[in-house]
Amino acid sequence: NWGHKQTDLRYVEDYRPHTKNQQLRILLHGPAGTGKSSFINSVQSVLLGRMYAHALADTTSGDSFTTKIQKGNPETFYPFVFSDIMGLEPTKGVLVSDVILAMKGHVKDGYGFDLESKLSEHDGFYNRSPNLNDQVHVLVCVVSADTVAYTSDEVLQKIRDIRKEASDLGIPQVALITKVDQACPEVNIDLKNIYKSKYMKEKMEQFSVNVGIPMNCIFPVKSYHEEIDLDDDMDSLILSTMRHIINLGDDCINIKSHSDQQEF
Numbered sequence: 441n442w443g444h445k446q447t448d449l450r451y452v453e454d455y456r457p458h459t460k461n462q463q464l465r466i467l468l469h470g471p472a473g474t475g476k477s478s479f480i481n482s483v484q485s486v487l488l489g490r491m492y493a494h495a496l497a498d499t500t501s502g503d504s505f506t507t508k509i510q511k512g513n514p515e516t517f518y519p520f521v522f523s524d525i526m527g528l529e530p531t532k533g534v535l536v537s538d539v540i541l542a543m544k545g546h547v548k549d550g551y552g553f554d555l556e557s558k559l560s561e562h563d564g565f566y567n568r569s570p571n572l573n574d575q576v577h578v579l580v581c582v583v584s585a586d587t588v589a590y591t592s593d594e595v596l597q598k599i600r601d602i603r604k605e606a607s608d609l610g611i612p613q614v615a616l617i618t619k620v621d622q623a624c625p626e627v628n629i630d631l632k633n634i635y636k637s638k639y640m641k642e643k644m645e646q647f648s649v650n651v652g653i654p655m656n657c658i659f660p661v662k663s664y665h666e667e668i669d670l671d672d673d674m675d676s677l678i679l680s681t682m683r684h685i686i687n688l689g690d691d692c693i694n695i696k697s698h699s700d701q702q703e704f
């Protein structure tokens with residue numbers, strides 16, 4: 441449904457976690473170059489109502505970045521944040537064990553992911569007692585439509601391993617299929633064709649089978665990458681995706697904060 445831009449926008453703008461100072465943390469992972477940073481930048485652009493031209497966070501250096509989303513003036517931020525980590529390549533890719541530590545909130549910001557060995561408990565970047573704000577509340581796997589079919593078995597296995605751990609930790613998971621414009625000519629002509637495109641449906645089904653994420657948790661998106669002005673259809677798709685992500689993350693926060701209270 442393409443008419444929901446304003447409602448979704450208001451939902452995302454007005455979202456507040458139930459507890460004060462709680463932050464909803466969204467971790468993006470996936471193969472390199474699939475559009476993780478572009479998606480974060482697109483969310484920022486849509487919420488500012490203008491193209492956000494800040495240089496993309498460079499994750500190739502291996503650092504983990506918490507990206508906050510500006511609300512109006514540069515000093516106020518939305519209560520959701522993105523953690524953007526480098527790609528999952530078999531070689532030169534981030535270790536699954538480190539992604540798991542990040543989900544649990546053990547990885548401090550600015551840690552330069554070591555591709556050889558897991559973050560040690562004795563490292564200064566190891567957070568020994570993560571609180572609910574450090575933990576991840578939604579895991580988002582980002583793949584691009586044109587490469588779904590070519591993702592190597594090693595990378596798919598990494599994605600499955602991370603997903604399994606997330607399930608054990610009670611973290612909900614979704615997938616974004618990006619660059620839909622590049623992958624399908626009909627969609628390139630009119631983004632509204634996205635849910636009519638057989639090609640897209642096939643890609644989503646293929647990915648769903650490969651990694652075990654149900655179809656209703658897979659969202660096709662197109663990010664701003666070369667556009668000069670914002671576009672209503674692109675905004676709609678980005679906002680409805682964000683609405684789902686926030687919803688799932690909020691459930692996770694509520695369940696976890698409830699079980700924390702019971703522990704004390």
Ligand SMILES: Nc1nc2c(ncn2[C@@H]2O[C@H](COP(=O)(O)OP(=O)(O)OP(=O)(O)O)[C@@H](O)[C@H]2O)c(=O)[nH]1
Pocket residue numbers: 471472473474475476477478479496498499500525526527618619620621622661662663664665666
């Ligand atoms: N056509 C098209 N290109 C896109 C889209 N999203 C991202 N791109 C392009 O894909 C390339 C990679 O995007 P990034 O956002 O840097 O990808 P990333 O996943 O953050 O990459 P790493 O941090 O290196 O793992 C850039 O050249 C983007 O312009 C999209 O929706 N459509």
Ligand SMILES: [Mg+2]
Pocket residue numbers: 476477478497498499500524
């Ligand atoms: Mg990036």
